[in-house]
Amino acid sequence: MRRLMMLLTAVAVTVLPTTPAGAAGSVAYCFHTWTDTASPGITANPGRSDFTSNGEKWDLLCQGRVRGHEVNGWGTFGEYGFIEGTCSAGWGEVHFSFTIPTTGGEQKFQLNFPFYYGPGGGTAQTVDFPGVFVFLPTAGDCTNEPVTEFKVIRNAVLYS
Numbered sequence: 001m002r003r004l005m006m007l008l009t010a011v012a013v014t015v016l017p018t019t020p021a022g023a024a025g026s027v028a029y030c031f032h033t034w035t036d037t038a039s040p041g042i043t044a045n046p047g048r049s050d051f052t053s054n055g056e057k058w059d060l061l062c063q064g065r066v067r068g069h070e071v072n073g074w075g076t077f078g079e080y081g082f083i084e085g086t087c088s089a090g091w092g093e094v095h096f097s098f099t100i101p102t103t104g105g106e107q108k109f110q111l112n113f114p115f116y117y118g119p120g121g122g123t124a125q126t127v128d129f130p131g132v133f134v135f136l137p138t139a140g141d142c143t144n145e146p147v148t149e150f151k152v153i154r155n156a157v158l159y160s
Contacts, residue, residue: 028064028100028158030131032077033151035138041146042087049146052080056097067160069104087142091116096129100158107160124156131156 035058038051056078062071081094096111113126121134131154139149 026065026068026160028062028066028071028160030060030062030129030156030158031154032058032060032156033153034058034077034079035149035151036079037149038083038147041140041148042083042085042142042150043146044086044088044142046084046086046090049083050081051083051092053078056099060098060100062100062158064158066100066102066107066158067104069102069107071100071102073101075100085117087137087147089118094124109158109160124154127159129156129158 034053036051036053038049040047040049042049056076058077060075060077062075064071075098077096077098079094079096081092083092084090085092091114093112093114096109096113098109100107100109109129111126111129113124113129115124115133116122117133117135120136121132124131124133133152133154135153136151137147137149138151139145140147
């Protein structure tokens with residue numbers, strides 16, 4: 001797991017943009033990990049599956065500034081969406097809901113955007129919160145049983 005975290009950090013540093021065109025003045029670098037459940041599950045055959053983190057209950061660690069204020073603690077994160085594809089490749093749409101504590105009070109976000117993935121990882125297609133992620137099945141193996149639960153580890157940059 002430690003090797004995976006180092007790899008994800010290295011990929012994020014080389015893949016994540018430093019400032020998108022027209023970016024706002026505040027930038028925060030964020031890391032978060034959570035577990036999603038998927039129904040009916042992701043298989044080796046193409047199909048659609050819904051997923052959810054079951055609420056905004058997962059830790060979100062950000063450093064930097066959000067909406068002009070310094071981040072001063074751990075935030076919370078949740079997501080839901082759908083996946084079109086197989087265990088090895090596909091795309092989907094996601095709805096992120098997260099809250100970040102700052103010196104100016106809690107900053108709440110609701111973002112929707114597409115994502116794309118290949119074997120073991122992918123990227124989020126958004127200018128506000130671009131990131132890279134890896135995912136690890138925790139229930140199901142995609143061969144004998146559909147993947148119905150998976151852990152996600154994500155590095156991202158929040159422009160606000």
